[in-house]
Amino acid sequence: MEHNWKSIKEALNSTCQEVLRLKKHHHKEWISIETLNKIKEMKNKKTAINNSRTRTEGVKAQAEYIEANKQVKKIIRADKKKHVEELATTAEKAAREGNLKQLYDTTKKLAGKYSKPERPVKDKVGRVITEIQEQRNRWVEYFEELLNKLASMDPPDIEAAHTHLPIDVNPPTTEEIRMAVRQIKNGKAAGPDNIPAEALNQTSKYLQACFTFYSKRFGKRNKCRWTGKKGTSSRFQRKEI
Incomplete structure (x- = not known):
């Protein structure tokens, strides 16, 4: 799975670099x-x-x-x-x-x-605090009261669910993959693979076929492992593909 996705990623990145060129940083x-x-x-x-x-x-x-x-x-x-x-x-x-x-x-x-100007810090009776140190002390006091509240003596009694929730754990269908790709908005930050949303949208039919094949081949959704971490800005220029 990882090897196949690496091939797809390299193909998309090389095409984007050839067509769009790398974005210049100012x-x-x-x-x-x-x-x-x-x-x-x-x-x-x-x-x-x-x-x-x-x-x-x-x-x-x-x-x-x-x-x-x-x-x-x-x-x-x-x-x-x-x-x-x-x-x-x-x-x-x-x-x-x-x-x-x-x-x-x-x-x-x-x-x-x-x-916009910063909102003034006020004490408990509503008077505006102007001194920096007094403002800091007020923030400390506020968060100490907010985060150190005593636990409720009468916690809510929440009953456990009688039946399992109807969660579909089967491989995603072709229609689900198509809808997921269509919902990706252009101009958004790319993931760690540096593939811009425009490239995913323009190659939706190809990706749809690839994802459908791999999802059926490798089993259920929770069996598939991806290397995604945090979103990062795309290094390609924003241009119609």
Whole structure:
């Protein structure tokens, strides 16, 4: 099953790469080359976690990834601070020289996107708390009361079901596979196989035949094993196939 799916995955990926080309990544203008290299190293350490075969290797790789992630966040903050200071210097210079266009463009970059103001933190009687430390203490108090409630003295008496639920455990039918593929929406993030939804929709008849054959060959649904983990962004451009 795994070998056959690998062949299908490689065929779809190679076709998408040939027809659509790989998507170009545009990084922020203020991120330095050193930071990009650190990000690449961090991604490699993340891959090492997924490829670890023993628990010891996994724990070690996880620790290295956490440390690399901290370093990346630290240097990104430094890059952004440096960029903001440069923009502020440019805005001051434009204001002194009377260059209103450059002043407006620079101020717009500094302001960034509009975001809604945060909701105020209030105490138990409804008074607004303005001090940062008092707000933190209020959050601690709120969650302590929320999560440390006493168990109910009169728990609900829920009877067990008298009959088994009518759950179909037979291999999926051709119609079920067709409907499942049709329900995949275009533009959504691809899975770990990096197959975009558009490719699955355009090859629905082929996939329908493959999945029907393999599901009947390998038995019930819960016997089939897939390698899917977490969804990741597709590396192919969004284009009509």
